[in-house]
Amino acid sequence: MAVIVLFAVSACSSTPDRAVSDRQLRKFGESGQAVRARERAEQRLRGVARAYADRTPLSLGLVVVHDVCVPGSGPGWFFQQKTDAYKVICSMNITAYYGADSRHMGDTLDGILTAGDHARSGPAGFGDPIPFTHDDDGRRFVAYYRGHGPNRQGSPATESTRLAVSGQTLTWDTTRGGGLRRLVEEPYAGLVDDPPVSRVVRDPKAATVAAIRKRYGLVFKLELPYSDYYGVLKNGRTRTE
Numbered sequence: 001m002a003v004i005v006l007f008a009v010s011a012c013s014s015t016p017d018r019a020v021s022d023r024q025l026r027k028f029g030e031s032g033q034a035v036r037a038r039e040r041a042e043q044r045l046r047g048v049a050r051a052y053a054d055r056t057p058l059s060l061g062l063v064v065v066h067d068v069c070v071p072g073s074g075p076g077w078f079f080q081q082k083t084d085a086y087k088v089i090c091s092m093n094i095t096a097y098y099g100a101d102s103r104h105m106g107d108t109l110d111g112i113l114t115a116g117d118h119a120r121s122g123p124a125g126f127g128d129p130i131p132f133t134h135d136d137d138g139r140r141f142v143a144y145y146r147g148h149g150p151n152r153q154g155s156p157a158t159e160s161t162r163l164a165v166s167g168q169t170l171t172w173d174t175t176r177g178g179g180l181r182r183l184v185e186e187p188y189a190g191l192v193d194d195p196p197v198s199r200v201v202r203d204p205k206a207a208t209v210a211a212i213r214k215r216y217g218l219v220f221k222l223e224l225p226y227s228d229y230y231g232v233l234k235n236g237r238t239r240t241e
Contacts, residue, residue, distance in 0.1 A: 019072035019087045019234065022197075028088040029069040029196030034230045037240040038067060038196075041092045041229035044241075048224060049096035051129040055115040057108045058098035058220055061212035064187045067092040067199035072234065090196070090230040095187065095223050097209055099216025102175050106146035108218075112170070113138045131166040138163070145175070167225040173218050184209055184219040 020028065028034060042065060053060035072086030100108045116133040132138060141163070143149030159174045161182065174181045186209045193200040213219045229241040 017073065021071075025069060025071050025088060026196060028232055029090060033238060033240065034069075034090060034196065037230040038090065038092070041227060041241050042067070042094075045092065045094040045224055045227070048129040049094055049222065052096070052098065052112070052115075052222060055118075055130065057104075057111040058100055059216060060096060061099050061215075061219075062097040062187075062207040062209070063201075063203045064095045064097075065092065065199070065201040065203070066095075066191055067195075067201075069196050069198075069230075072232075085233055087232040087234055088230075089228055091226045091228045093224055093226040095221065097184070097187075097207075097212055098220040098222070099212045100172070100218045100220055101216060102173070102218040105175055105218070106142050108220075109138070109145060110142045113142065131168055132163055132170065133165075169223040170220060171223075172220045173213070175218070183213070184221045186210070 045065070046063065049060060049063055052058050067090070069088055069090040071088060073084055112130070113132055113134045116128075116130040134142075140149060141160075159176050159182075161172050161174055163170045171184060173183045187202070191200045192198045209219055227241065228239075231239040233239065
């Protein structure tokens with residue numbers, strides 16, 4: 001019985017066989033259909049990042065694109081995985097960094113939320129790029145940074161610097177704390193640029209978070225979730241965004 005249990009645990013914890021080889025993975029990722037879907041996905045995500053610069057007080061300083069294609073897997077013994085039905089899945093996300101004036105944080109946040117309010121009431125509704133609005137959290141943030149209300153987490157809690165709605169996450173440098181301020185970090189440097197398996201784009205290439213902060217005073221970071229833009233099912237059909 002002990003041997004059977006040990007074998008079952010080992011089977012559950014092992015990685016299922018890959019659906020395709022490295023060579024096949026690259027072939028799928030380099031196909032014309034994958035390239036077109038990749039271009040559409042990047043254009044859409046960059047459009048979201050630009051919307052913040054166009055409609056809010058934020059100034060876009062850096063965009064980091066991460067694009068990965070992974071092989072599907074064979075079905076596990078007991079647990080199904082998202083990749084079980086696929087030969088290949090390609091996904092993409094974008095992280096954007098913006099500059100803002102730390103002396104007008106209340107106005108900056110109010111501008112972001114106002115852009116979201118207008119978008120929510122417009123024809124695009126909930127599908128608009130900016131989902132942040134003057135909900136309870138939003139109003140408390142604006143009041144706090146304008147000196148009209150307490151820290152949203154309650155004094156003496158640390159300064160809250162994060163909003164998350166509809167998969168988007170917006171974080172920013174703290175404005176208080178002197179030398180103990182929490183700052184938005186530089187983009188993760190460990191991502192491998194080896195298209196089409198792993199593709200990393202920095203735009204502009206030489207831009208840094210430190211330089212954005214030096215120019216504007218404060219840095220905002222927008223993280224957009226990974227979006228599956230291309231997949232090849234094991235039955236040969238393809239799915240695109």
